[in-house]
Amino acid sequence: MSDSATPSGDPTRRGGPNLRLLRRATALVGALVALTLLWPAGVAFRWAWGEYMVARSMASARGVVVGNQDRPGQRGRIFHHAVVRYKTPNGAEITFTDPAGVTRGQHQPGDEVDVAFDPASPIRGMIDSFGNRWATVLLWVGVGVTCLLVA
16 A cells, blocks of 8 residues: 555545645645735736826827926936926916936927827826836736736
């Protein structure tokens, strides 16, 4: 008689109660890990969808850089945020500070730039570029895909 068979010789009950308990515990832990990673994947994809809908619904205009606002960053770095003025289609003049800062002054006063803005709240504008418009969407999709791959 081998160690892996029960005294009755039933091959479906190999390993005894300790091995069955270990297999069940392993399956339970695996299921919990998968569920723990699937939830953040779902959240990440939901946030990505929301950011996608915002990016897709933005209106466009031409604006001019009127200055730069310096803001402190990590490790003593200074980030330069362009201050931009533009006109909405209904003629309202809006001035906003671009949320994306760069460590080197990319936009100088007088530079013309494309502006993307929320038609419902035109003060929520940004200099229109692929990175500004889509970086957050791509970030959340990457987080979601990573969680799915690990799960």
